[in-house]
Amino acid sequence: MKSITSTSEKILDIAQSLIVAGGYNGFSYADISAAIGIRKASIHHHFPTKAELVSVLVDRYRQQAEAGLKSLREGVSSPAEQLRAYVSYWHSCIRDASLPFCVCAMLASEMQMLPEEVASQVRGHFHSLAGWLRSVLQDGTENGLFQLDKRPEEEAQMLMASIHGAMLSARAFGDPELFIAIVAPQIARLQARD
Amino acid sequence: MKSITSTSEKILDIAQSLIVAGGYNGFSYADISAAIGIRKASIHHHFPTKAELVSVLVDRYRQQAEAGLKSLREGVSSPAEQLRAYVSYWHSCIRDASLPFCVCAMLASEMQMLPEEVASQVRGHFHSLAGWLRSVLQDGTENGLFQLDKRPEEEAQMLMASIHGAMLSARAFGDPELFIAIVAPQIARLQARD
DNA sequence: ATTTGCCTACCTACTAGTAGGAAGATAAAC
């Protein structure tokens, strides 16, 4: 019986945590090698180049994210609760340090020096996350639960920026609670006031 | 007559633009060497170690920022205009690509692998920027120009996060106008509504 | 005479990536 997580998945897991910690240029094959007890060359067997490794990694991340967002949309009652569930997911990730930053947000900051294939995937993630937020906001507005100052797509961009900025502040200050302190009021203010 | 910018300042200038592009691990002494036409060893003469170079660089950045913010506070009429001037400064930096990202925001994303001296300076910058925003918001509130939902320090953190997140989105999408589209409404909503 | 600023030449450690082979599993051919 095979191990539940294959070697290539283990490689992606540790690479992901290394990217979240230090970005594209912040990790090496040697780091992965040391972390999972396999030789450098064996990693190249699974992922011939670094660009390809990160590309597969971001692809997996995007699929997981999209699946997670979709299931939130289907499984959680109201749009307001969907937003709250989304940010509380991140809050717990930051608190327990399991994934204290969005992989794509991290990579976006290095956009200018990323391999083009990775850069376009990062753009794609930002686009689909903004799209998800927009659809939640629109849904909430149509049901009279939200009262937006701006068009849903603009409010979605504002919310996404707040979330990413809040991750950054939480990291800068080393205070996980700062994340929710910044993000919660931004969601609260969307709520219809009467 | 000496060149108006000394070699060490030229080193800091190019290092800063390289950090803004790719972070702490995204540049090397060789990159600086190639950019300003000086040998690697000569850079070590000015800045013995990379950690020291970046430390001096962030120190200079913080001084410039603090001076700029202080002069905005003194030279610009109303708190609302002070905020607008601040974000429009960034907007033009992003538009003309002269400094398309805050050095400290960039470094904050790599917080976990930064030399401790640099990390504490980055924390310091976040602290003083939040402090500046707080004082502007408080000033505006006391003069009846702003109407805040939360305490000034919380609103300041929210605003700072929006600004950093907006920088990230502008970079991810390659669209400088997105920065102001995200940030302007966040400032507008602070305005007293009656 | 010492300091400043830069140089050539070098070091060790590490970077991504390659060549080629050993061990084991798989599966078809006999």
Add this chain to the structure above:
DNA sequence: GTTTATCTTCCTACTAGTAGGTAGGCAAAT
């Protein structure tokens, strides 16, 4: 059911190039 060929996964050993950093010298300025 054993043999044979193939595939997968990992290995050792290596490459060329780059990382940050050092030693020591030279010329001009102070």
